[in-house]
Amino acid sequence: MPGRHPRLASFVHAARGLAVLLRQPNAWLHLVAAAIVVALAAYLQVSPGEWLALILAIALVLAAEALNTAIEHVVDIASPEWSALARDAKDVAAAGVLICAIGALGIGLIVFVPRLI
Template structure:
């Protein structure tokens, strides 16, 4: 293996470590992230219980990933604002509120998707 390719592999590994650090940070410090993760776990258990189809799994996993990803981005935007503008400012407020709104939109969509997937099957029980 050349030094260059070994170096590239090592950089990739370090990048993964940074991403895992970010996940640890958001898991330990963000209550909303843990709540979303818990709901995602429950939805997956329901998927197993109600024997949802492959396409329904694909949709469920996509919306779970979207909500969790937006929660991570929302948390990082909060930190950027706290770092750059720790004082109260109307612009800081609206930036944080808009980032929270992005999570809200995905969370509402996840509830609707959950209803579309699970309700018909639960009514047949």
């Protein structure tokens, strides 16, 4: 970007990427889930270690969703026609989000279930 400091430009591009990500319905689903987790953790006054685990889980899922979205876009550019490799690339990227979401669910259960029963 001409006339702009390269470091600042990187942040501006990343912020635009965030806006693109927020156009994905799945990203909103993850954000709503994250907001519920943060509200519940604050209400239940979880420990600093538990906050650490919850924040890492939330960041991991959102980052996985961002990479999944980027891979979908790249695959659509590289292979607009049907291709077994394109299908595998998208499905494996989606599996990455699923793995992170299952891990986050496990963390949520470990932190919250003992407090709620």
